[in-house]
Amino acid sequence: MADFETPELKEIPEIPKLKEGAMAHSKPYIAKAEFQEELGFPGELLDDWKEKAIEKIGDLKSRYRSVQVFLDICVKCGACTDKCHYFLGTQDPKNMPVARQDLLRKVYRRYYTFAGKFFGKLGIPEFVGAAELTKEVLDDWYSYYHQCSQCRRCSVFCPYGIDTAEISMAAREIMDSVGVGQKYCNEILGKVMKIGNNLGLPEPALADTLEGLEEEVFDDTGVPVKYPLDVKGADILLVTPSADFFAEPHVDGLIGYGKVFHEAGVSWTMSSYASEAGNFGMFIGSYETMRRAALRIRKAAKDLGVKRIVFGECGHAWRVAYSFLNTLAGPFDFLDPNYPVPQHICEFTYDLIQEGKLKFDKSENDHMTLTFHDSCNVARGSRMGSKMNGQFEIPRAVIKAVCNNYVDMPADTIKESTFCCGGGGGLLTDDLMEIRVKGALPRMEGYKTVVEDNGVTNLAAICAICKSQFTKVLPYYGFGMTDIVSVHQLVSEAIILSDAPSEEAEDSDDSSE
Amino acid sequence: MPIEVNGKTYETDEEGYLANLSEWTPEIGEAMAKEEGTELTDAHWEVINFLREYYEEYQIAPAVRVLTKAIGKKLGKDKGNSKYLYELFPYGPGKQACKYAGLPKPTGCV
Numbered sequence: 001m002a003d004f005e006t007p008e009l010k011e012i013p014e015i016p017k018l019k020e021g022a023m024a025h026s027k028p029y030i031a032k033a034e035f036q037e038e039l040g041f042p043g044e045l046l047d048d049w050k051e052k053a054i055e056k057i058g059d060l061k062s063r064y065r066s067v068q069v070f071l072d073i074c075v076k077c078g079a080c081t082d083k084c085h086y087f088l089g090t091q092d093p094k095n096m097p098v099a100r101q102d103l104l105r106k107v108y109r110r111y112y113t114f115a116g117k118f119f120g121k122l123g124i125p126e127f128v129g130a131a132e133l134t135k136e137v138l139d140d141w142y143s144y145y146h147q148c149s150q151c152r153r154c155s156v157f158c159p160y161g162i163d164t165a166e167i168s169m170a171a172r173e174i175m176d177s178v179g180v181g182q183k184y185c186n187e188i189l190g191k192v193m194k195i196g197n198n199l200g201l202p203e204p205a206l207a208d209t210l211e212g213l214e215e216e217v218f219d220d221t222g223v224p225v226k227y228p229l230d231v232k233g234a235d236i237l238l239v240t241p242s243a244d245f246f247a248e249p250h251v252d253g254l255i256g257y258g259k260v261f262h263e264a265g266v267s268w269t270m271s272s273y274a275s276e277a278g279n280f281g282m283f284i285g286s287y288e289t290m291r292r293a294a295l296r297i298r299k300a301a302k303d304l305g306v307k308r309i310v311f312g313e314c315g316h317a318w319r320v321a322y323s324f325l326n327t328l329a330g331p332f333d334f335l336d337p338n339y340p341v342p343q344h345i346c347e348f349t350y351d352l353i354q355e356g357k358l359k360f361d362k363s364e365n366d367h368m369t370l371t372f373h374d375s376c377n378v379a380r381g382s383r384m385g386s387k388m389n390g391q392f393e394i395p396r397a398v399i400k401a402v403c404n405n406y407v408d409m410p411a412d413t414i415k416e417s418t419f420c421c422g423g424g425g426g427l428l429t430d431d432l433m434e435i436r437v438k439g440a441l442p443r444m445e446g447y448k449t450v451v452e453d454n455g456v457t458n459l460a461a462i463c464a465i466c467k468s469q470f471t472k473v474l475p476y477y478g479f480g481m482t483d484i485v486s487v488h489q490l491v492s493e494a495i496i497l498s499d500a501p502s503e504e505a506e507d508s509d510d511s512s513e
Numbered sequence: 514m515p516i517e518v519n520g521k522t523y524e525t526d527e528e529g530y531l532a533n534l535s536e537w538t539p540e541i542g543e544a545m546a547k548e549e550g551t552e553l554t555d556a557h558w559e560v561i562n563f564l565r566e567y568y569e570e571y572q573i574a575p576a577v578r579v580l581t582k583a584i585g586k587k588l589g590k591d592k593g594n595s596k597y598l599y600e601l602f603p604y605g606p607g608k609q610a611c612k613y614a615g616l617p618k619p620t621g622c623v
Contacts, residue, residue: 029527183527188620198621205571212579243622246576247607248595250622278622314622428622430528430608464622481599 004434006476007089007441009448015082022092023438027139028146028431031181038190039289042179049178050133054111056174057104061112063287067170070162071108074098080154080164085419086147089438094144097154097164103140104171106131142180145171147435149425150283151376156416168425169285176284184429185280192293197242197276203229206272209245217255222501225262227254230304231269236261237301238270238345239277239321240312241464250467253313253486259495260349260488263358268310274300277317278464283426291328294320298329307336310343313486315424315463318344319381340386346462347385349491350394353401360494362404368458369405370490371450372396373443373470374418375463389415395462395487402494407454413446421461423469433472440473447479460487518544530611530618537565537615546613549604553613557601559587564614574611574619 033043046052061068080097082088087095094100109116109130116130125131150165175181191200201209210227217225228234238261244254261268274296281290301309309332311321321342326332332341340347352358372395378384384391392415400406413419422439450456461467461484470484514529515522518540524532529545531537542561546553553561563583567575575583577595585593598606607619 184620191620199573199619199623200621201573201576202571205573205575208571209576209579212576212582216578216582241622246619246621247623248577251576251578429620468623 004437006437009441009445009477013088013442013445016088016091018093019091020093023086023090023095023147023435024092024140024143026147026432026435027143028427028429029183031183031186035183035186035190036176036179036181038193039176039181039186039286041176041181041186045179049138052178053133053138053174054107056177057108058112060170060173061108064166064170066163066166070101070167071105073160074101074105074162075160077159079157079159080162083154083157084148084164085151085153085422085442086149086435086439089422089441090147090435092147094140095147097158100144100148101162101164101167102129103137103144104167104174105129107133107137138175138180141171141175145175146182146427146432147439149376149420149423149427149439151420151424152380153376153417153420156380165425169282171285172283173285176286181284182426184431185284185426189280189284189289189293192276192280192296196271196273196296198278198280199242199246201242201245201275203272206245206275210270213251213255213258217258221497223262223497223499225258225497227258228269230272231267232303233305234267234269235306236266236268236308236310237274237297237304237306238268238310238312239274239297239300239317239342240270240345241277241314241317242275243464243468244312245275247464247468247471249471249482249484249486249489250313250464252489252492254488256486256488256490256492256495257312257345259492259497260345260352260358263495263497264348264352269304269306271300271304273303277311277314277321279317279320280426282316282320290320290324294325294329297325298332301332302334308339308343309335309341310345310348312345313462313464313488315375315377315465316381318384319377322382322384344384344394346395346398346487347390349398349488350385353398359496359498360402360491361496362402362494364493365403365490366405368403368485369407369454369456370399370403370485371407371409371447371456371459372399372414372487373409373421373459373461373466374414375461375466376418376420376424378462379416379418392416395460398487399460399490402490407450407456409446409450413442419443419446421463421466421469422473424463424465428465428469436469437473437476440469440477444473444477444479448477451479458483458485460485460490462487516541516544516548528612528618531615534615534617541615542613549609556588557610557613560584560598560601560606560610561614563587564610564616568614568616574607574616577607580606
């Protein structure tokens with residue numbers, strides 16, 4: 001299957017022995033000049049990259065107080081060392097969060113602290129944990145800052161709350177600013193700016209795809225559930241990851257959203273201009289890029305004249321939406337203030353369930369025993385609904401409302417301690433398959449526990465990246481690629497559409513054929 | 514890493530996808546498949562040809578449901594699913610079949 005070894009799933013997860021340099025060879029493809037320039041970055045490595053990179057560190061530390069604080073306050077206590085899935089899966093000590101931070105921290109120390117400057121001039125910067133910025137250091141950055149999915153699990157265990165994700169984002173922005181960008185993220189961002197979504201699905205393809213879904217659902221249920229596009233004056237704008245249009249099991253989730261909207265009797269639409277919930281601007285740490293992408297959603301909402309914005313199942317989109325959208329692209333005073341701006345599709349469905357407005361036949365999902373994978377950006381980067389921990393409780397409540405069999409994975413691998421799927425933060429690309437597979441190890445161990453102990457057959461998620469990543473990596477660990485399902489796929493299976501033709505009528509239809 | 518077919522060299526990207534869509538010929542598709550240990554059968558060509566037709570109209574590869582539906586219509590319902598497509602293209606019908614069809618690789622959260 002591949003030219004690396006899949007780690008073995010252990011009965012009891014263990015902290016592995018160190019293998020220095022085990023992943024030093026891992027490097028994603030570099031973005032071509034045209035994609036760099038589209039985002040306002042230099043096309044290739046600048047001649048004076050070193051000076052520019054040092055300058056950029058200064059710029060970032062003054063713009064983001066958090067970056068400077070995180071670089072200053074680490075006391076090397078070691079609490080984070082065994083918390084990163086990439087360290088646990090690769091044994092490479094540079095994948096310990098503290099070591100990953102230190103790749104940038106040592107350069108920051110050299111050029112921005114008194115001790116670093118002093119001992120640097122004496123030629124012994126390492127005496128105070130500082131280091132010169134060299135090409136080797138830059139190469140290390142490129143390698144190891146693309147072995148971080150910005151999942152923030154380490155920050156939960158850090159007594160100071162140091163967030164390695166912010167360090168990774170800063171490092172990627174520094175690299176972009178000197179002309180070294182990652183192909184996967186930056187090409188995708190180019191497509192969002194030109195076409196409107198990560199996949200590059202133009203409007204006619206989108207319309208054709210949605211029309212096909214309407215036919216499929218009608219054939220399946222006898223109900224004309226609509227999947228509207230660019231409908232002016234609709235009440236709700238649904239913004240969802242473009243993978244929902246394109247891939248499995250994502251599309252089954254999208255089918256589910258449509259059925260929920262149909263049953264709720266609300267008018268809704270998607271937008272071909274803002275046909276992407278995801279915002280890779282966050283992954284590359286570029287505020288300007290993130291803002292450009294977010295403003296598309298604002299423009300679509302205004303142009304279509306909607307009253308509410310609902311986000312589909314996408315992890316980092318929800319972090320950007322819940323935590324940053326208002327300051328990035330707000331104010332949203334043109335929307336109906338009676339609803340949260342924005343609202344998560346799980347929240348939308350959950351509220352209808354609470355109000356008794358949705359009916360389910362849970363037995364439709366009886367062939368499965370489910371568990372829920374908390375996606376990192378939802379779990380640790382946002383909330384959901386009006387109560388604390390809603391981001392954990394609401395998706396579980398939705399699953400339990402539509403399924404009879406549900407079991408949680410081990411407590412130290414879920415909710416705020418959830419393990420990343422291994423493909424987040426801009427790593428979901430084939431050229432990083434080794435780190436993706438190895439990084440999935442802790443999640444797979446948690447899954448294996450409930451598969452073996454509780455007969456779990458499937459895991460559900462609310463993130464397009466998680467879904468694609470699991471589809472790819474589950475088979476490496478001996479599980480089925482279709483074990484991963486969308487939460488709204490489960491809703492879709494169980495929901496009873498009140499205007500569905502009665503069973504007798506369907507039967508008589510069949511017999512007349 | 515360019516690919517050589519019938520004495521002519523064609524440029525590809527890092528992952529072996531054809532750089533220039535218009536240069537594609539069925540022989541290039543066959544050569545790419547052979548390199549990855551796949552012998553293209555009529556069943557493969559049904560998919561590849563559909564991808565190319567769809568791309569010509571929409572400038573993007575078809576979504577999985579569009580593809581399975583079209584294949585199901587042509588070859589029968591038992592083949593209109595992604596299980597069948599994965600049997601033909603074990604690395605994923607989207608990515609592997611697109612490559613042989615000379616189309617760019619679909620990227621995003623897929």
